[in-house]
Amino acid sequence: MMLADERHELIRRELARRGRVEVTAFAAAIGCSQMTIRRDLEALAAAGELQRIRGGAVALAHPAAQTVDAPLGTFGLIVPNSRRYLSRVVRGAVDAAKDAGFQVVIGSSQGSVEEEARQIRHLSALDIDALMLVPTTTDTGAPAPWDELSRVPASVVVIDPASAWAPAQSRADVVAADHRAGARLAVEHLAGRGHERIALLALDAATSTHLGEGYDDALRAHGLDDSAPRVLGTEGRDPEATAERIRLFLDECLATGVRAALVAPDEAGTALIAELRARKLDPRRDLEVISHGDDAAHAGEGLAVVALPARAVGAQAVETCVRRLAQSDPAPPRRVTIAPHLVTRETPASTENRRG
Numbered sequence: 388m389m390l391a392d393e394r395h396e397l398i399r400r401e402l403a404r405r406g407r408v409e410v411t412a413f414a415a416a417i418g419c420s421q422m423t424i425r426r427d428l429e430a431l432a433a434a435g436e437l438q439r440i441r442g443g444a445v446a447l448a449h450p451a452a453q454t455v456d457a458p459l460g461t462f463g464l465i466v467p468n469s470r471r472y473l474s475r476v477v478r479g480a481v482d483a484a485k486d487a488g489f490q491v492v493i494g495s496s497q498g499s500v501e502e503e504a505r506q507i508r509h510l511s512a513l514d515i516d517a518l519m520l521v522p523t524t525t526d527t528g529a530p531a532p533w534d535e536l537s538r539v540p541a542s543v544v545v546i547d548p549a550s551a552w553a554p555a556q557s558r559a560d561v562v563a564a565d566h567r568a569g570a571r572l573a574v575e576h577l578a579g580r581g582h583e584r585i586a587l588l589a590l591d592a593a594t595s596t597h598l599g600e601g602y603d604d605a606l607r608a609h610g611l612d613d614s615a616p617r618v619l620g621t622e623g624r625d626p627e628a629t630a631e632r633i634r635l636f637l638d639e640c641l642a643t644g645v646r647a648a649l650v651a652p653d654e655a656g657t658a659l660i661a662e663l664r665a666r667k668l669d670p671r672r673d674l675e676v677i678s679h680g681d682d683a684a685h686a687g688e689g690l691a692v693v694a695l696p697a698r699a700v701g702a703q704a705v706e707t708c709v710r711r712l713a714q715s716d717p718a719p720p721r722r723v724t725i726a727p728h729l730v731t732r733e734t735p736a737s738t739e740n741r742r743g
Contacts, residue, residue, distance in 0.1 A: 389417065389418075389419065391427065391430075394417065394419065394423070394424070394427050395427060395430070395431060397417060398413070398424075398427060398428070398431060398437075398444075399431075399436070401413060402437060402444070402445070402446040403446070406445060406446045407443060407444065407445045407446070407459055407460075408424075408428065408437075408443045408444050408445075409442055409443040409459050409460075409487060409488060409489075409709055409712065409713065410424050410425055410428070410442060410443045410487075410488075411442070411487050411706070411709050412487075412709040412710055412712055412713030413443070413713055415710055415713065416710075416713040416714065428443070428444045431444070432444065435447075440459065440488065441458070441459075441488045442458075442459050442486070442487050442488015442489070443459055443488055445459075458488060458489050458490040459487070459488040459489055460489050460490075460515075460516035460712070461489065461490050461491070461492055461513070461514075461515045461516055462480075462484055462489055462490070462491050462492070462515060462516060462517045462518070462519060462705065462708050463491075463492050463493075463494065463510035463511075463513070463515040463517070463518040463519065463541075464477065464480055464491050464492070464493050464494070464518075464519045464520075465493075465494045465495070465496055465503065465506045465507065465510065465518070465519070465520045465521065466493070466494075466495055466496070466521045467495070467496045467497070467498050467503070467521055467522070467523040468495070468497070468498055469495070470652070470654070471653070471654070471680070472652065472653070472680055472695060472697050473521060473697075475697035475698050475701070476521070476546060476547070476697045476698070476700050476701040476704075477493060477701060478697075478698060478701065479697060479698030479699060479700065479701025479702045479705075480519065480701035480702065480704055480705050481493075481701075482698070482701075482702070483701065483702035483705040483706065484705045487705065487706075487709050489516070489705070489708075489709070491705075492510060492513065492515065494506040494509065494510060496523045498523055499523065500523050500532070503520075503522070503523045503532055503535075504532065504535045507520070507532060507535040507536065507539065508535065511538075511539050511540065511541070515541050516541055516542075516708070516712055517541050517542045517543070517544065517708035517711060517712065518536075518539055518541055518542070518543050518544070519543075519544045519545075519546055519704045519705075519708065520532060520536070520543065520544070520545055520546065520559075521545075521546045521547065522545065536559060537558070542560070542708060542711040542712070543558070543559040543560070544559060544560045544561070544562060544704045544707050544708055545559045545560070545561045545562075546561075546562055546563070546700060546701070546704050547562065547563035547564045547700050558720060559720060560707045560711070560720050560721045560722070560723075561720070561721070561722040561723070562700055562703045562704045562707060562723045562724075562725070563700065563722075563723070563724050563725070564695045564696055564697075564700055564724070564725055564726075564727055565724040565725065565726050565727065566594045566597035566598050566601065566679070566695075566727075567597050567598070567600050567601030567604070568601060568724075568726050568727060569598070569601065569679050569693040569695065569727040570587075570597075570598045570599075570600075570601030570602045570604075570605065570649060570679065570693075571601045571602075571604060571605040571608075572693050572727065572728075572729045573602075573605075573649040573677040573679060573691070573693050573729070574601075574602060574605030574606060574609065574611070574649065575605055575609065576677065576691055576729055576731070577647045577649070577675065577677065578605075578609045578611060580647075580675070582646060582647035582675065583611055583612055584611070584612045584614065584615040584643075584644070584645045584646075584647070585602075585606070585611065585615055585645070585647045585648065585649065586615040586616040586617065586636070586639075586640050586645045586647070586648040586649070587599065587602050587615070587616075587617045587618065587619070587648070587649050587650075588616075588618045588633070588636050588648060588649070588650045588651070588655060588659070589618065589619050589620075589649075589650075589651045589679075590618070590620055590629065590632070590651065590652065590655050591651055591652045592620065594651060594652075595619040595620060595651070596619070598619075598649070598651055598679065599617075599619050602617075602649065614643075615640075615643070615645045615648075616636060616639040616640055616643065616645060616648075618632065618636055620632075629655070629658075630658060633655060633658050633659050633662060634662060636648075636659070637659060637662055637663065637666075637674065640674055641673070641674070645674070646672075646673065646674055646675060647674065647675045647676075647677075648674055648675070648676050648677070649677050649679060649693075650676055650677070650678050650679065651678070651679035651680060652678075652679065652680045653678040653679065653680025653692070654680070655678075656676055656677075656678025656679070656680065656692075657678070659674075659676055660676055660690070663676075670690060671690065675690075676690060677690070677691045677692065677693060678690075678692050678693070679692075679693045679695070679727075680692070680693070680694075680695060691729060691730065691731045692729075692730045693727050693728075693729055693730075694727055694728055694729075694730045695727045696725045696726070696727060696728075699725050700725055703723055703725060707721060707723070
């Protein structure tokens with residue numbers, strides 16, 4: 388166990404090297420509890436060796452020592468849109484950064500690879516401490532964002548749903564929800580309810596491949612019929628075209644006698660349930676729907692939902708940024724996946740989803 392004098396010397400070295408110490412990252416780096424590091428910082432502050440600030444401490448000569456509430460640093464975060472899932476990822480990241488004493492500057496690529504590249508250059512010019520990115524494109528051969536990211540001087544964390552298609556040579560860390568596991572959960576639940584044929588409607592291009600793989604794995608594991616309707620693709624920008632795809636999917640399920648379906652994203656699940664009700668059909672008896680997303684609202688109607696860990700993904704991305712800042716030597720990229728959970732009529736929605 389490290390002695391207090393040894394920890395104090397390490398803190399002094401960190402202050403001399405970087406001008407600041409973040410409790411969360413420093414504690415993880417030297418293998419001590421955060422409470423122990425906070426006590427060490429209080430002792431050194433009482434001795435006049437440093438200035439305590441939110442989330443850590445700074446050297447007395449550091450500009451932040453003049454303002455107790457000044458953040459320890461700044462993280463950039465770029466997202467392609469304001470979809471419900473991503474809005475909760477952002478909230479999780481902002482809350483975690485605040486708890487760690489950092490601030491987050493948020494930009495939107497607006498679904499454009501050109502704007503995404505511009506946002507990356509803009510945030511890099513702000514001298515941020517780390518950059519978090521939810522990519523617009525799922526094409527690893529596309530020039531953006533990978534070329535732009537390779538020129539970012541700060542550490543980079545790519546956020547869900549890029550875990551499977553970020554280039555292998557990328558130096559970025561990756562944090563993602565496990566969409567394959569989500570599909571397996573849904574199929575296992577429906578199989579347990581007696582369904583032998585389960586359809587799949589996956590309209591989000593970034594996750595449809597992962598969902599399809601998890602869906603196929605579960606069908607094989609349970610010996611289920613694989614002839615049910617299966618649609619993989621993208622919603623696109625035309626709401627009416629998307630609505631028509633959902634109507635045609637429902638038509639095919641009803642015509643072929645399929646009575647259960649996994650649907651993603653959750654907005655598509657909401658639209659499918661609305662279409663069922665518009666036709667005077669029961670979304671539990673005529674076609675049992677499980678939505679795959681972060682919105683557990685349907686569970687209150689007796690419908691199951693695979694709830695993605697949106698806030699946890701955002702918080703883990705920030706934790707990864709903080710850990711990178713505490714490392715004095717380069718380390719291999721980390722790839723972290725976080726499992727979703729099934730919300731049913733018997734399982735109350737998580738606090739994450741109830742918060743809205």
